[in-house]
Amino acid sequence: MKKNNSRRSFLKKATLGSAALTATPYVMGSPRNEKLELSRNYESISYEANDQINLGLIGSGIQGIYDTTAALKVNGVKLVAACDLYDGRHTRAKELWGDDIFTTRDYRELLNRDDIDAVIVATPDHWHKRITIDALKAGKAVYCEKPMVQRFDEGQEIIKAQAASGTICQVGSQGMSSLGNEKAKQLYEEGAIGEIVMLDMYNDRYSAEGAWQYPIPPDANPDTVDFDTFLGRAPKVPYEPKRFFRWRNYRDYGTGVAGDLFVHAFSTLNHVISSNGPNRALATGGLRYWNDGRDVPDVTITLYDYPKTDTHAAFNAVFRINFIAGGGGGGGFKLIGTEGEMEVGQNSVKLTRSKLGMVPGGYSMVAYTEATQGKIRESYAKKNLETRASKLNTGTTTWEAPRDYKGAHYDHFYNFFQAVRGKGPVIQDPTFGLRAAGAALLANESYFQGKPVNWNPTVMKLIEG
Template sequence: MENKRRLFLKNLGLAGAATTLMPSVFAKAPEQISYLERQYSASINLKTLKIALIGAGGMGSADTNTALEHKNIELVAVCDLYDGRLDDAKKRWGSDLYLTKNYKEVLKRSDIDAVIIGTPDFWHKKISVEALNAGKHVYCEKPMIHSIDEGQDIIKAWKKSGKIFMVGSQGMSSLGNEKAKELLAEGAIGELNYAEGFWARNSPIGAWQYPIPQDASRETVDWQEYISISKDRPFDPLRFFRWRNYLDYGTGMAGDLFVHLFSSLHFITNSIGPNKIAATGGLRYWEDGREVPDVLLGMFDYPDSEQHPPFNLSLRCNFVDGTSGSTYLKLVGSKGSMDVEWERVTLKRNAGGESDDPFFAEKAKEGSSRPDRKKMVSPLETVYTAQEGYKGAHYDHFANFFNAIRDNGSVAEDPVFGFRAAAPALLCNESYKKNGFIGWDPKNMKEV
């Protein structure tokens, strides 16, 4: 299936040949290469798959819209604890939908092949395990777990069920990640020694200040069901509609955003994770009663392994970015670096020029009898971009999920991979709370 779905450059001949050109060529604009296209050949088994959505908030609805872009996919049921979302589901996807506030009623239906779980994080594990036990294939939004001790429960239920389980970090299926993986394996940046990731937002909605419906009340929200696996509290619309701000229900910036960066990094490097974790940060702007930082910094040690040399990772997240927000993952090696985005990779290779730092320039003169030293040469830069018409990582992630169901295949992010991406993210919260380093055993997937 992988060969059918992807067309890559056969080699890095162009990038390799670039090193023989004169430096002046590279002082110009970076070379743009439209390098990839996706072959959207679906499984030959086009059996109609019937799906249900559990948790019809922003991400669950976006997932469902993307799933329905695929052929032979039928939405038959939607579950949510808020009346307004059920009403909206009927308007979006049809009046024939089965609507309920009880997810167990969805799992009992024999006509449902797979469920999309778009609930708040603290419900992921319970519904995932019950869905697998009920014989359903599962697409569960990241971070898959709300606490570290939930990971093995999902893995055991998945292995026992024989069903397909996909974790929803959509970047895992991106062309950018796939090209970066290829470039790293072919030595384009030399030996990896450092990586960094950055995720920033500047809008209130991006900072989890989600709108509160005017009709939010005990009459329209099943609050008792919502908190039935958490602490008993009086009805609070903020804790229901802005759940990411509270640790009883969400996993903070790390669980929401760092986990995407871990997923991409682990995919590109074939890593199983770090063994040392530390985090710091604070509540710098959104003083709205939230319990989690709006600025978070993480540091991670990746040990020497069969998959990669030892390297360090730093991650940053900022919820009040005055430059409109940005996201990237950078991998730095002995010969160059890569900026990795979902639809683009910018490869920079050392051109052998000298530093423009005045101190180093003076030191260089001391060690040379030549009166004139060559000037600094700009790095060799190549930008690889997805071809026009690319449908995106979100679409491809669901293509992988549906093809795996139809062909009894594998997915890009199963529960083992998902747990290894989620665990170091969630341990950032523990490090922040404890103000200290935390050890992690990535092979056996347990805290040290």
């Protein structure tokens, strides 16, 4: 009933036309293209040195550097220490953030420091659980990169550790706090696309770098890389720099394209429609091109079933990844409903509403005599299935972030540090993080088992059998 009321509210506002659109920018008003600007207000406070949040970085690789760069743009945050198992990254950290920062190979040295308030965990996936729990037990606020876990059973341990510690834990799907997500959620709850019937997500890449063939530094060797510590709980193997610097290519350390890319989409989808996630997955694909020793596919297609809930109808989702897309790169995320569709990005939302054709046209009428066609047209006209109001509620509206928008990555860290300061909850806590990661891991489970798999999104457990 609530959803129906929201839909009626949306349609009522939409029929008011462009004048109302200016005053009420969260609805689309007329059958033509409209462009509107998104906005967000940030708290403006200058912090003294003794009021700043001291940050430690654990895992100073590619994502760790991007995370820290975004984090340090938030007022009142200072990096004091960085940890990595490759010595060259210690030097790089000092190049980026100053010679005075503390560097180490041992993350526990960061956790033992009294001057560190929060840590970023940007390690390979198989280290996320242990370091996150250790950090929470040490009383540090944690920003853990997605996916929160490498295995299904690890999530509950993090949830319990966070609850026991009472400390902030944010999962790092950086698009979660974006203006695009915020607007898409608002539009969906207003009934802008009617009932959702499908989600279409795809990510095309056409480069070695995009396929995780990252460069290996010439000074990498067993002395400059702590390979044994990197392995952790993974099977013991001789030193191999590709495994260290291109760890995403291996199941022992990463989670494949599902954990790296699907999890972003699940975070956005579950947030926008207020869902706990899917209950079934069927994956296929293969290693089509990048035969570089990796043991995860570079082309995948996964079909997901979402069950009916109080916030959405039953629907299907399609997740497609292609690391050898000859047409070039690109990506998309589109929610398709019974009355419209939304293309959602971090910086924009494009809403399209079309008129549903209910009256037969020339294709189906061709089999009848002219006299019969006339009677059919007369019969449909009496039903008044295509009203003037339905035509007014069509068109395209695009909401875009302004040029000076600080960005989704900034917003996610802004949310994190606001929570650390006691000014509201994080937008992606460990429970939410497990639901996003669990849904993504279903793709791997199905792919490697060669069959559909089932998941209970409420209790967040794999259903065996």
